[in-house]
Amino acid sequence: MGIEKKVELYIERICKRVRNKDVHAQIALEIQDHLLLLKEEGMSRGLSEEEAIDYALTHLGDAEALGDQLNKTHKAPLDVKTILPVLAASLFGLVVMYYLQFHSTISALNEMSVFNKSLVFYIIGLLIMLTLYTFDYRKLLTYSKYVYVGTVLLLLLTVITGDKVDGVPFLNLGIAHVNVTEVAPFLLIISFAGIFHSWKWRSTRSLWFGVGMISIPIALLSTTGALATTFISILVCTAIMHASGAGLKQVITFAAVSTIWPVVHLISHAQTHTMVSPYADLPFKQADLIGSTIQTAPSLMSEVHTDFILAYTIYSFGWLAAIAVSGTIVYFIYRAFTISSSVNNAFGKLLVVGLATTFTAQFTVSILANMGLSALPGVSVPFISFGGSHIIIEMLAAGLLLSIYRRRNTVDLVVAN
Structure with missing residues (x-):
């Protein structure tokens, strides 16, 4: 048997014992390095090349035993600290939708079957999240440029041909209207994490090209x-810029310039529209610490199941429930940032930074809107508010976090094909 074939079979026997296939290539490289060192040691003692290889293989030990040991070392358990707050917040969202459908005086919500539809959305989202946990997120790196081009084209089509719903254009696909603006921040994260994971921001040409993109x-x-989505996207882009090596001055300059038009638009819109929650006074004046879920929601809460779900939670479930569910989401965001510090893969690290920033900005805007402290229109509270598209997108994002955490010890060179 040839020398190379001996080494190949030895490594193959080891990898067969390691269930986590994501680390097979990494293990193979490590074993090859060890064998090379041992081979050189054997040859320095006067052994022939073939004898030195046999010496190296014997020194490393039985392939099956070594494989079992590496299998224990490279286990890929489900990250409970990430998935538990997602499940807890989602369960609370279902409870709220149940009371809105069956115990509120808002007939429209009963007709919409908000609980029944939410249950379907959560089940689909949960399946997507668990599927993405097994999916190797590193495969997305190859498609990041195409995702960028596709996102730009979708936004352009939305601007040109979109049908406006509550002032925001939706892309008409014939069979359904899609809120592309709601999906855009997550698509931009995948795009820019892939494009900028090895970007040279110090180069003037690269800097201008990157800012232009x-x-x-x-x-x-x-x-x-x-x-709201525009401001969230700007924050996401600045976070990815900074995390990928752009200087603080460059990031601040981009953020300042890019927010000029949205701020002008916001001021002009605020002068002609009441953009604070019409329900903001309800939680402060009427809510108790624990609350009573049997009391019905005021009929004026037209957006209670979406943008103003926190206001309804405080009013009907009490401050304690609102604080508990908010704490759950805050912990999820904290966990996401914690994961970013442990990821070796540059692409994965930027993905986590972008996702964590998106959830942070989204949750902050939703709280301010519900409290009547923001001129920005409200956005959906992560994992709680009614809406199929945002629930599925957020579950998808959580699935990506699970996938990244599972492969946090891999490096950029190990990219599955």
């Missing part, structure tokens, strides 16, 4: 009227 989708979002 970011500015195109931001400019398109600014024209849609989706102000």
Whole structure:
């Protein structure tokens, strides 16, 4: 048997014992390095090359035993600290939708079957999240440029041909209307994490080219009227810029310039529209610490199941429930940032930074809107508010976090094909 064949079979026997296939290539490289060192040691003692290889293989030990040991070392358990807050917040969201459908005086919500539909959305989202946990997120790196081009084209089509719903254009696909602006921040994360994971921001040419790429989708979002999403996208892009090596001065300059038009739009819109929650006084004046879920929601809460779900939670479930569910979401965000510090893969690290920033900005805007402290229109509270598209997108994002955490010890060179 040839020397190379001996080594190949030895490594193959080891990898067969390691269930986590994501680390097979990494293990193979490590074993080859060890065998090379041992081979050189054997040859320095006067052994022939073939004898030195036999010496190295014997020194490393039985392949099956070594494989079992590596299998224990490289186990890929489900990250409970990430999935538990997602499940807890989702369960609370279902409880709220149940009371809105069956115990509120808002007939429209009963007709919409918000609980029944939410249950379907959560089940689909949960399946997607668990599927993405097994999916190797590193495969997305190859498609990041295509995702960028697709996102820009979708936004352009939305701006040109979109049908406006509550002032925001939706892309008409014939069979359904899609809120592209709601999906855009997550698509931009995948795009820019892949494009900028090895970007040379110190180069003047690369700096201007990178800023130009970011500015195109931001400019398109600014024209849609989706102000909250525009600001969230700007924050996401600045976070990815900074995490990928852009200087603080460059990041601040980009953020300042890119927010000029959205701020002007926000001021002009605020002068002609009441953009604070009409229910903001209810939680402060009427809510108790624990609350009573049997009391019905006031009929004026037209957006209670979406943008103003926190206001309804405080009013009907009490401050304690609102604080508990908010704490759950805050912990999820904290966990996401914690994962970013442990990821070796540059692409994975940028993905986590982008996702964590998106959830942070989204949750902050929703709290301010529900408390009547923001001129920005409200956005959905992560994992709680009614809406199929945002629930599925957020579950998808959580699935990506699980996938990244599972492969946090891999490096950029190990990319599955």
